[in-house]
Amino acid sequence: MRRVSNDRLTILAGTALAAALLLAPSTPSRADDAKTVTVGAILPITGFLSTLGPPERDAMQMGIEDINKVGGFEVGGQRYTLKLKVLDDESNPATVGVTAYRQLVDVDKVPVLVIAAGTRNYQALFRRSPLPVLNILDSTYPSILDVDKHVFLLRSDTPAYVPGAVWYLKNVLKKERIAFIGAGADPYSAGIETWVKKAAEEYGVKIVSVVNYPLNTTNFAPFIQAAMAEKPDAIYLGGVTQEVLPVAKQLFQSGIRDLPVVHNSGVTPTQAKQIIGDPLYNDVMANNYDFAGTLPETSDNPATKKFYKDFVTRFNQYPSDLTMWAYDTPFVLVGAMQKAGTVTDRDKIYQAMLGMPVPANTISGWIPADGGKLFHDRDAQTMSEGIGWCSDKKTIAPVFLYFMDGLKVTREKVVADACKDH
Amino acid sequence: MTEFLEVEGASKTFGGVRAVDGMDIKLAEGQICGLIGPNGSGKTTLLGLLSGTYRPDRGTIKLRGQRLDGLSTHRTVQQGVARTFQTSRLFFRWPLGANLAAAAAARLLTSTGDDADGGQEKLLALVGLAGRGDVVCSSLSNAEQRLAMLAVALATRPHLLLLDEPAVGMSPAETAALGQVIQRIRGELGVTVLIVEHNMHFMMGLADRIVAMNAGRKLAEGTPAEIRGNPDVIAAYLGS
């Protein structure tokens, strides 16, 4: 085989490239439409978090449309409208997300960045070009708020809802022996495990077995077997919807049907039907309990009820707590920009965000911190809620409302006959 | 006096089959020795033991008093043993000259640096491939490839050259020419040659001595004329 030497080619390429670059004028940066502010978000549209990203995107779009519908908003005497730009991190922030980050922050120059997973992966980037970052998904423990002072969390953190689930198991369902089955590689699951243990110790419940299955497990039989060996009377599953539901399904398929199955996934009936399959899902979900933020569908607030109806009509899907929080996200951004009096100065917007009040027209029922501020140490909080399943209506209903004060359950309200009420 | 090549009790077993079973051979420097025997009698395996392709299970192999058994193949080559194969093996995508240069350079590591360049043309002339150094090996004819393989083996500057059926696929005329090439190799380079070959006629005219093998053992040894008349050899060939 003849091989031509690389000599000429290398020289040609090198000189041509160097010459072209030295001669070519640097490309002018594209001038943005002065009256539109881009809301930039990196969301998991595909990958193992793909149950979460798309509804959040849709809800943010709805929120933006609702703001634009009334003529946008005013900052410094100038009216602006919003537009949404979502990049998919494929549930893989360290590789895909990092690129998306540079695109939104350095090329599109968004004033505030909205992110979901991967906060820790962006730490170095936060330091290189700081800007206010609003996380609307990641409640993993230890909290992502310690990553950078520019990070805000627009949702309740793990310690704000997990202990309530254990409290409910002990005091309402009268269960004493919990088996924990977690997604070993998922930090969200690890955080839940930590707080289940803390709560169990506090309330006097026994954790009889803890098993964690590795990444990409599809057959949970050995893990279920290991968990069941200690004869638990309740099962706690760690992880997100796509991790939790397959385990719940295989628990059912292995004949384990009488024990309550508790998780913190924010699963909607639509997702349950899709992931577990019809008609099996109704049976599998029958003894499931899901503890997280309040759901829009169970709210008394008319604006929240309207959002729920609109979302269901438009996307043929039930919105979750995350979806509701995502709807509020553009309102929080507008509030911060108005308080800061700028739509471009990232530092001023950051300072404004630290002390901003709960913005108007939000629907999530944010519980303000001292002085009416939205963020408690950069974390915005709502009531938490436990939901159960109503087999006859094939849907979910709230069984427990609460707010955690440390490990103390406060403002609690147990709904006795949830399915009838609802 | 130490013999040039001295093999004592060499044995090799493959999966329970004794391919070579206690072979003894002595060769004097500058000899052309033929190795004959029926199919499966262990000739090629013995060649493999000498060239370091295999390691003997038992027995010793000494070249000029130096132990060869236990050495890896490339160490054996560096001790001055080169071989060719039954089927043509060359770096087929390379020109013949590059094949020779690679072989020469590999050898240069342990011996003093000869002029590889001048040597190359001489070698090509010696095997009758003068001026063919720029030809890519895959486009050489079968006979040329067999000669080229010989040249590559010689480029490692061996003292002992092992040829495994060098005349396979050659016409009678080409075979005759090969015989002359081998004579010249012995004559001009002083290389000792051990040939495995089925073509008895070719062998009888070429070899000084012949060793006959059967079932992994030495059957007979002697001049071509002695071997031709040996009843054991005849029986082995005709089958008993």
Add this chain to the structure above:
Amino acid sequence: MLIQAAVNGVVLGSLFALLAVGLTLTYGVMEVPNFAQAGVITLSAYAMLWLNQTAACPFWIAALGGLVVGGVVSVLTERIAYRFVRTRPLAAPVVALGLLLILDNTALILFGGDHVSLSPPYAGDVIYVGSATVPAVGVALIGTTAVALLALWLFLQRTKTGRAIRAVSQNAEAAAILGIRLERQYIVSFFISGILAGLVAFAYGPMYAVYPYMADAILLNAFVVVVLGGLGNVAGAAVCGLLLGLLESFGAIYVSAAYQNLFGFAVLLLMIVLRPAGLFTNRSRRVA
């Protein structure tokens, strides 16, 4: 406990065996590590799902349709790509990866990335074996594997085409000299391997979920099986599949669940070092 672990192991082993025989069959005739098999499984599973849910076919009809899709897609991979790299063993893995990307992402574009469930009528049933419980879907998997392996064995031993495939697998050149039409055997092997992929989709889909990358992870385990069984050795793949399933199941219970997959990989690496030609073969032509 012991019985339950054994039962789990047999279910898992059946899955590995079913997946591995398809891989090893195509490896045998063509020496390609057919990573694209995972993509064929995905497309076949989505075909079943589409037929079952969108086109409202009964489950069994949908399953049959999915098998055909699997066979056809598999033959397409051979016709469009693999046949061009037959003589280039080092190009084959690259092409295989490329095909896997194509098939998985075709599924992603057509059906989205969500996990969806394939629900056979028996999805919720449980069968009790002494003190152990087996999901009906697990029994279906064991049954499918048993029937498929038996059928494949009969096909390879008793039919003319089957014998031709074995001949090609042992020595393609010699088979060609004997007048066996290689092209035909390649196509038939890939079709069968596609059908086997369809069977994996049918039996495995209901256990976990259908999504574009559903078979990528288990394919690695199956690959361990293929190498352990001896590349191209169908019987070896079947036996090693079961062994690996049991090993992983008992390993998960008695050693560590987190490193379950690692047992298989560790055995594989040991194997490559100690007995490079595989457990069930004395062929050594592919190694030094």
Add this chain to the structure above:
Amino acid sequence: MTEIGMYGQQETRQRVRPRPAWDYLGIALLGFGLWVLLVESNSFYSSVLATILIWTIATSGLNIIAGLGGYPSLVQGAFYGIGAYGSALAMKWGQPFWAACIEAVLAAGILGLIVGLVFSRTRGQYFAIGTMFTGLVVSLVLSNWQSLTNGLLGINVEFGFGSINQLNVVIPAAAAFSLMLVRFVSRRRLGWRLLTILEDEDLAEHIGVPTARTKLTGFVLSACVGAVAGVLIAQYNGTISPDLFDYYVGFVMFVALSVGGAGRVLGPLLGSAFIVGTPDLLNLSSGIGLLLAGIIFVVVIIVIPGGFMSAIDAVMAAASRSVRR
């Protein structure tokens, strides 16, 4: 002129009368051009280019064992990962940056030595499979050894350079050096020995090439260069997590090398530019991007077996023929 001639008969002449190093000058110019491009373009394109250059280093390393030696190593991603994790952890444990770099490269070299020894007897697809599963084991360890690697969350990396500008110089320089290294090795003893192994390993042994030692040297060198790339990606991203070094990364690096042109000096650059750059620059949704990547892999491998470099050769040969006419 053929490259073959260079490590053949001209090898001995070269020692006496070295040729002017036009190749090195060319590569240096190329590196300079890439540096200009890196600092001139906006941060998004710049980051894509930096990633391409870091991949160029890793695949240049791979080029030694896989391109010159013909051994399809699929474990390069693991060496890349060990470079990244090794340097990040060493710095976390208080080592200065330069020491951390050396330790990370040494760690990769030692692993390379072990893997090379373990698979010394395997060839072809068995070697590929063995190295692939080794990569798999490394990536499993990276994601499961929580106490060391912090699992999937990954770890943050201390910045070892004075400024980002320094890093922007180091990356193209290192890429250019990695190309030069392959160019250098290919004309030296190690290089032509690897090439004889690529052609026919048994014959190589029979002309006196110590094949086992040669492969091992090549493999360890590949591992070390891969680790250098890992150090740089850790510095550039400021954060690392196991999915950056998943087992398929080694596979994709091999694909990048094959697509660019295995055994060719510029092959890694072209292949990396193509594999890393295309999805990002075309800004495709992930499904369509990967589908397209898959189609292009298959087409390139089938239609131009020698990769882009051989296509360029063909074009240049045709051009020079038409000029002469």
